[in-house]
Amino acid sequence: MWLRRLTHEVARSEPSGGLDSLIGVLARAAGSCGAILWEASETELDPAGPAIAGAWFADGVTIVDPACPDPITMEAFTDHTLVMAAGARDRRGSPPAVIAALPLEYLDGRRGALTLLGDDELTGNSFDLTVDLLDVLPALCVLVRERRCLALVRRCSDILQDAEVESARQGPGGGDSGDHLGDHLGRVCTVIGDTLRCGKVSIFLREPGAPDGVFPLVASSVGGTAPGVPARSGIGLVGRVIECGRPLVAPAGLAGEGSCRGAEMAVPLLDGDQVSGAIACRGLPGPPFHFTRSDLSALGLIAPHVTRYWRNWLHRRAISVENRSWLLLAAGITAFNKLASEQLARTDPDDQRIYRAAMQIVRDVGPDCVGCDVYRSDAHRPDRHRARGASSAEQRLWPAESFPGAGGAEPEASMEFALSVLRSGRPGAMASPAGAAGWLAGTPIQVSGQVYGVLVAFGRCSTVPSNALQVGEIVGDQLGLYLHLRQTLQRLQETRGKLQATLRSQAEALEDLEHQLGGPLLVATERVDLTLQHGRFDGRTDAQLRAVRGLCRKAARVAMSAAVFAALSKGAAPRPRFELLSVDDLLRLLISGADDAQLLSNPRRRIRFEVEREGIRILNRRLIQADRSFVEQCVGNLLDNAAKYSYEDTAVRIHGSVDDEGFAVRVTSTGLPVDPADAKLCLRRNWRGSVARTTTGEGSGLGLWIVDHLMRSMKGAVRVQPVQDTTTVLLTFPIA
Incomplete structure (x- = not known):
């Protein structure tokens, strides 16, 4: 009957309380009012010794310090023999105490013990029944722990899969904010805390581009909006886990400086051979008061799921950021082209506004871009137009020789880098210029092989952003096209001026020709008319005179056509x-x-x-x-x-x-x-x-x-x- 009760408890017990339920069945079978199951300690930071695996106490039964093994339990654990408390029959009516300790061996070969509490000694039947049940207890413990691990993995996997589905449904960037990440991983922390019955579960993750060795707190089972203390490589248990890349367990009092009260364990989040973060559990308010190898194994099963979700989340965020960047770039290029069209339509285009607009696009679109420079090529040293800061109102033009530092690349490093890009004629990037923190990315401002200058962007991160060069090339091409069109229009205006001067000169010549020919031709036509009217000629002579008059009239029309052409050429009607x-x-x-x-x-x-x-x-x-x-x-x-x-x-x-x-x-x-x-x-x-x-x-x-x-x-x-x-x-x- 009691064996059936044990198997029934294994089948129905909640994953977080299965061992305690099993121990309760054993205690009731032995007729005791409490029982404590012990197992050999497994922490690397504590010598091997008995540690509580589970406990059960009847209502109203309290133990002063259940985590500290009594002498009877220590003897049974150390000698691996049954130990009965002396004088147990004489303590009837007294508070419950240890009446017996029975040794056992777990399936993995580790030693353990079962401590029974009561106010009377064990009877023969109770003793025999307890010994029989102890034979199946190790196997049942394995089943309970396996069920707990499977349930934990399933619940956490469901949470993360639902998060993935939600992100896919909302589209790129829809569910990939930091708040959504903290919410989903916070639910995972809560499930881990409920299953392992620990006080606090935290997840630390390293952001790309963050300082080396710093892992911010991303989610926790404890509510609150204030940012937590980040983990640092090599400091504390979590820091040591991140540093060595292996899981660690520490009992209460050995978790390291600054840890919360109670035991602590942590597992690394490994992405290939890189450590991307850690999951840490702290504090056990009740038995077993420490984390076991089973707890560590269960937590280790969750780590790959969190790592995969973090990797996918970073990938989605990168796509979302890139999409937003390209949208910003498209809007910026449209506005830039409109401004360029307006400026090119002016007699004297404002190049400084064009430079500022181009640099504003680079700063808005480029990730971690704190500023940029525009250099115009010159026979000696380029003239630089520099813009930094958050708003267009703060933009200014700076001479290259007297630019004050404002974060990011120093003026001299930026200048030398721009000259190298100008000489090579190809885009380039570099990190930590001249030993300083930050990055530089430069691209020639050119079109059709004609180089007009260099566009340089810079930031504070230790690595060059992935799309910095592409953004610079696109904006640099637009700048090059503007400068090329400006130069071409200037040449066309000069040519047009010369052509208009030539046309005016030709029109004046035609007008002068009309003045010189019109009068004589009119006089010649009138004289021929008078001759034909008053003279008498033979038919041949008359025809020739009429032809001369026709030629004079046609010549007069040609002269008038020249005058009309001259007037129309000058824009006159x-x-x-x-x-x-x-x-x-x-x-x-x-x-x-x-x-x-x-x-x-x-x-x-x-x-x-x-x-x-x-x-x-x-x-x-x-x-x-x-x-x-x-x-x-x-x-x-x-x-x-x-x-x-x-x-x-x-x-x-x-x-x-x-x-x-x-x-x-x-x-x-x-x-x-x-x-x-x-x-x-x-x-x-x-x-x-x-x-x-x-x-x-x-x-x-x-x-x-x-x-x-x-x-x-x-x-x-x-x-x-x-x-x-x-x-x-x-x-x-x-x-x-």
């Missing part, structure tokens, strides 16, 4: 001299232009220029307001184009129409086709259709461009209407 023109004025002007075009055209092409008088007379008595010379210029340019691009043996019709927009002079010709999609392009400067370019080399693409400006100056318009190989050009004038 043509200035018309308005007058009212009647239908008769228009007819004379159009007939004169058609006669000149006919006389000057190639007679072998047999192109006819015809003015449809009735089509012009629809203007009736209405008048148009225009500049006579501008109208002659526009009509002459249209007829010149018609003569160049019309087919042989065709007619160029000059007629008119009236609509809501006004009166239109229409010139229709049949010749080289114009694509309807190119109708508006015909009015652009220097534009010529593909068919015209391949068919004839004549023309410069300026005729219709000049016509368009002249018509707009008179509040009119020019339109091109192509239909297959027939093209009609309309000159529309507002009716007065």
Whole structure:
């Protein structure tokens, strides 16, 4: 029956109280009011001796110092023999005391003992029953401890797996803050403390980049928000565990200076051959009052799970930090490009603002970056623009020769490092420059092989951050692009100034040419007109005089085109001299232009220029307001184009129409086709259709461009209407 009770206790007992329950069954089977199970001490810091493995006491039974073995127990443990207390029968009615101590041997060969408490000696049946039950107790102890270890591992593993799932559900950085880490590991500490029944469980972890030998307290089973005292390598039990990389156990009084009252044990958190931290347990308020080898083994099973979670947490945090860095970098580059665009649009860009913006990006994005320098390359010593501090308001420009130290790399070390990067033309990094704490990372500011300077970032850590060079290269490239564009725009502005000066000079020359030619050509044209009006000549002479008059008129149009071109080149609009023109004025002007075009055209092409008088007379008595010379210029340019691009043996019709927009002079010709999609392009400067370019080399693409400006100056318009190989050009004038 009692054996069945023992196995039942093993099956149902809580992992943290299994041994005590077993000892209680043994005590009740022996008829005693209390029992203490002893085992050989296992600590490296204490000689081998009996130590409590578990205890059970009936209600109301108290022991003055249960952790200290009595002489009867010591004799049974040392001699490995049964020891009965003398005079136990005479103590009836007295407080419970040791009545017997029975030796036992655990499965691993270690000695142990069972102390029974009571106020009377053991009976024969109780003694025999207790001895029988002691035979199975070592095996049952192993089962209880194994169940406790498995339960502890399962509960801690579930906590850490739930933490991993929560982090995965929240995405990168969602559950990877220091608070979340402390919460999850704090739950692990609480489970360990409940299972091993210890007063305090702590987890110490070393942050990457932290000072050597310092392991901050990350989580504890004891509540509180104040930061705990970190563990230091070689100091205290935890420090010795971190230093040697092996688990250690110390009983009460031997845990080391500064430890809490009670026993202490610790196991290292090993990641490969590196110690990343430790788990420490302190204080046992009740039996067995010390940590056993089983406790140490149980804690050792938890260590790999915590180490793996810490490694995964660091990896997730690194990814999260990197993602945030790239987001900050993208936002910073966008703002930088906007600022660069604004500055490049100015006549005098503010390079200092650009330098500060670039350095602000490096400081915001770069991990552990306390400042950076921008060096512009120079024939002798670079000029440095330096910025440090937390806010853009504190940024200043410093001369290289008189920069005061502000933490991180010293000015001289930064200068020499920048010169080495400038000479090599490649990015570089170094830790502990000139023997000082910190790091330097530099990248050339360059584009298309042209080096403009060096960007140097620096910090206080002993190692160079992983993405420091990449961030520097990206920002350095943006700086290089800005400086390259600035230099290119400066050159373009200089070239533009020279070109504008040349154009002004050419425009002045053209205006001077128009002044020199316009007057003589006008006089020559008038004299030929007078000669034709008052003289009588044979047909051949008359035709030649008319041709001379046409040439003079065409030369006058060329001179006017030069004057208009000069004005437009200077950004000025043509200035018309308005007058009212009647239908008769228009007819004379159009007939004169058609006669000149006919006389000057190639007679072998047999192109006819015809003015449809009735089509012009629809203007009736209405008048148009225009500049006579501008109208002659526009009509002459249209007829010149018609003569160049019309087919042989065709007619160029000059007629008119009236609509809501006004009166239109229409010139229709049949010749080289114009694509309807190119109708508006015909009015652009220097534009010529593909068919015209391949068919004839004549023309410069300026005729219709000049016509368009002249018509707009008179509040009119020019339109091109192509239909297959027939093209009609309309000159529309507002009716007065």
